[in-house]
Amino acid sequence: MRVAIPLFDRFTALDAVGPYEVLKFLPGAEVVFVAAEPGPVRDMDGWLTLAATAAFADVDSCDVLLVPGGPGARALLADEPLLGWIRRMHEASTWTTSVCTGALLLGAAGLLDGLAATTHWGATDVLESFGATYTPERVVFQGKIVTAAGVSAGIDMALALADRLAGPTVAQAVQLVIEYDPRPPFDSGSPAKAPQEVRDLVARGLR
């Protein structure tokens, strides 16, 4: 079972690495990080560099396509090499998935027209510009297309995929191996829950 994760300049690392750390444990899994060219790919801050080990041209099919987001995703909404590759992967995939603003890339590739989908809460307008209906849920299944909300939601999505791909016992075993028993010290992980002063700070920019 091949899991393919495209990388691009200014991606968000946790979008990719959270689900990676789940899906890699599934029986028979192999994971490949793919980019326009093999080599180092820097994240949104430039502090973290992940290596792509294959070029888009080298990967002609996969079982699970997992598209991360990040500021760089918004710069690629007309990038035909990436979008064309996403369309080709989708043709034969078992699951075509996104995390965070990776959904915008699925949308730009034409895969979300008329579907319910989720993305980062700050990108709902762009998502809907591709014909999708934003749905404020953690993970949205529509046939074989699965979208997850912002950044950390990819872990929850990957466990749901693990259930579909390998059954509930394996999915729960992966959850135990990564000790995913979340206890955030605050309850501020969605706009509906975050206090006004927190939302104001995010609107002004954290840094």
Added chain:
Amino acid sequence: MRVAIPLFDRFTALDAVGPYEVLKFLPGAEVVFVAAEPGPVRDMDGWLTLAATAAFADVDSCDVLLVPGGPGARALLADEPLLGWIRRMHEASTWTTSVCTGALLLGAAGLLDGLAATTHWGATDVLESFGATYTPERVVFQGKIVTAAGVSAGIDMALALADRLAGPTVAQAVQLVIEYDPRPPFDSGSPAKAPQEVRDLVARGLR
């Protein structure tokens, strides 16, 4: 504020990237991935390669030391270049922290003797061999030493550190930015919660 994250062969990527994705948002933060030599470092499966941009010799102090775990950690419990660097960082750090079996490296460096600490649930005996008392909590604070449980617990720890370093409004803002409103599809993230058949599968080995 410098956050230093050591990498080593066969580390667990989410141990490092989860907290990275939180701490990088703090005001004034810069993050450096450090290894014996700068260059690519492969994770426990060899599918994921993160770049170290500095050598241990290049980093002589940091504000937050964050030590990830992974199978490779157990191979380094007598590795003086790494352990000596951890001790040097600890001398002037504001926070000395670990995720998962990163705690074994803090222990091997002599930092946990007589302290309460946590680690991955599968590594408690080794942790206690260094004089620590295993405490089955998600995050354990002991003075400036902070240990987190397995893999995904680093995200919770980093939010708790964000609170200490930058206050609750900033910490909650980071939680909102990474949309950390966890909804795992199962409740199997600790040995106390996982069903017997799930624990048996993990004991036999997932793959």
